[in-house]
Amino acid sequence: MLNTYTQPSSCGMIEEKPSCSRKFLAVLYMRTASGNRSRAALTVRSGVVEPGSTVLVAGATGGVGQLLSAKLLDRGYKVRAMSRSQEKTKQLLGDAPNLEVVYGDMRNPETLDAAVQGVDAICCCTGTTAFPSKRWDGGNNPENTDFIAVKNLVNASPKGIKRFVLTTSAGVERPGQFPWLILNLFGVLKFKRMGEQALEASGLPYTIIRPNRLTDGPYTSYDLNTLLKGISGARQDVTLSLKDDLLGETSRIATAEAILQALLVDSTENVAISITSKEGDGPGQDPAKGESESGLDRLLTAAALSSKIVIFSGSGLSATSGMSTFSTKGGLYERAQRKFKLQDGKTLFTYSFYDRNRLQALAFFADIYLEATRATAAPGHHALAELQRVGRLQRHYTLNIDGLAEKTHKKTMRT
Known part of the structure; x- marks a missing residue:
């Protein structure tokens, strides 16, 4: 999931244009599937x-x-x-x-x-x-x-x-x-x-x-x-x-x-x-990909009209990079649930899980780190980095702790 809050840009604002790097036209893949x-x-x-x-x-x-x-x-x-x-x-x-x-x-x-x-x-x-x-x-x-x-x-x-x-x-x-x-x-x-x-x-x-x-x-x-x-x-x-x-x-x-x-x-x-x-498939019917792409489309539209943007991102963004979600069969959270004998995977993100056993918490973080090192930043992550680079990203709120956005040289934002 990726939601945006925008503040309209000022009339007559002129921005210095960056050189075109390798990051452009991401929305093309959504429009052509x-x-x-x-x-x-x-x-x-x-x-x-x-x-x-x-x-x-x-x-x-x-x-x-x-x-x-x-x-x-x-x-x-x-x-x-x-x-x-x-x-x-x-x-x-x-x-x-x-x-x-x-x-x-x-x-x-x-x-x-x-x-x-x-x-x-x-x-x-x-x-x-x-x-x-x-x-x-x-x-x-x-x-x-x-x-x-x-x-x-x-x-x-x-x-x-x-x-x-x-x-x-x-x-x-x-x-x-x-x-x-x-x-x-x-x-x-x-x-x-x-x-x-x-x-x-x-x-x-x-x-x-x-x-x-x-x-x-x-x-x-x-x-x-x-x-x-x-x-x-x-x-x-x-x-x-x-x-x-x-x-x-x-x-x-x-x-x-x-x-x-x-x-x-x-x-x-x-x-x-x-x-x-x-020949090859586009995003298909993968809910996580579809959700992220829809959010990216909104992000591009918002960026075209606004100078100050606040973004709330969730697991859908990371899922496009191959990271597990709670619904991923055999994924990180399902394995951790069995490993630590938890009622469900969401318990991994409760205070009691970390307070009860710091070593198992560290083990879980190690698993997240290993999965994140194998993943590649998705277009949405690059979008966040570019918005920050040009001064439009005012805040980024997220539950994701995989560090994928930082792989694109996006600075960690603290509020």
């Missing part, structure tokens, strides 16, 4: 582009663009879907409140000024095939699509936008390595990287998302409600990296969610994030 946290932890910061803001989606008729548009609308954003075919866009996305369809050809800069006017953020999901195909007709080759068009959109972007999220590809920093050298025979990775560099040099706040080979979709003639029902099938295990070092496949659903989260988490500013998804 992924469970792999080995390469991705989180940072909790104020929201960058809040719901209600206007987000331009370039490439809204593509598989990722459709899913992203649906997710943005579902989360309360205003979506300006830009494409070269307004009719096709309306057929694919339908007629939804807060959805505006506009014309824009990124290869022609003069068509972009009206499309980008007044937007708070831009998400570019455009792309073409790596090898010659019908999609190259009309000049839609990698150079025009992945470099020139992206550069034009970057140059047309309002200087005051809060985030420009660009979707490119894994392998852009490894064009000479197998299998990327094959994919790059016609320069697609070279031009995608040039598009990234144009964005990096622009001075705009940006995030680059680098998926591997995309799975799920593409989607045709789906309305928004149908798109929102999409799931990642068996590919629910998501991996993130700040390096271009992943290999595999990536669900379009996970990619769209990563783009959306880049709008919400400000420590993703000016970084490139690689993402893959593979």
Whole structure:
């Protein structure tokens, strides 16, 4: 269990932004039902582009663009879907409140000024095939699509936008390595990287998302409600990296969610994030995990809106790290109950247990220590440490004595 009490942040407060460490986008695994946290932890910061803001989606008729548009609308954003075919866009996305369809050809800069006017953020999901195909007709080759068009959109972007999220590809920093050298025979990775560099040099706040080979979709003639029902099938295990070092496949659903989260988490500013998804279960129906993840979601929301936070955490947070709870069969407390001949495991946390026999109390603490040394801090523990680091965590009340939060360099708080 993880509950939060928050004090609203002061108007006009400006905070110094930390560099993006390895802790970011933790909420992604909850939104895509992924469970792999080995390469991705989180940072909790104020929201960058809040719901209600206007987000331009370039490439809204593509598989990722459709899913992203649906997710943005579902989360309360205003979506300006830009494409070269307004009719096709309306057929694919339908007629939804807060959805505006506009014309824009990124290869022609003069068509972009009206499309980008007044937007708070831009998400570019455009792309073409790596090898010659019908999609190259009309000049839609990698150079025009992945470099020139992206550069034009970057140059047309309002200087005051809060985030420009660009979707490119894994392998852009490894064009000479197998299998990327094959994919790059016609320069697609070279031009995608040039598009990234144009964005990096622009001075705009940006995030680059680098998926591997995309799975799920593409989607045709789906309305928004149908798109929102999409799931990642068996590919629910998501991996993130700040390096271009992943290999595999990536669900379009996970990619769209990563783009959306880049709008919400400000420590993703000016970084490139690689993402893959593979077969594997997410959190599933484990009550402890579900409870902790729900709490973490609340924590992220509270952190986006507040400057002073008090947290009450319970066993659900530690359970995500593999620590025993009172209901764990054969776990620490069940073993201790038998070992010390107690009526139930909760007796271990009564004063009489320690007062009656100090040696058995020390033995129990030793067992807790051994279990805690094997456990790894969960995203929730990293969230506590990050909140403390940026000065937002005012108090942390907990019954947990496993020290897992301290593994993340969180200081012990005493009241």
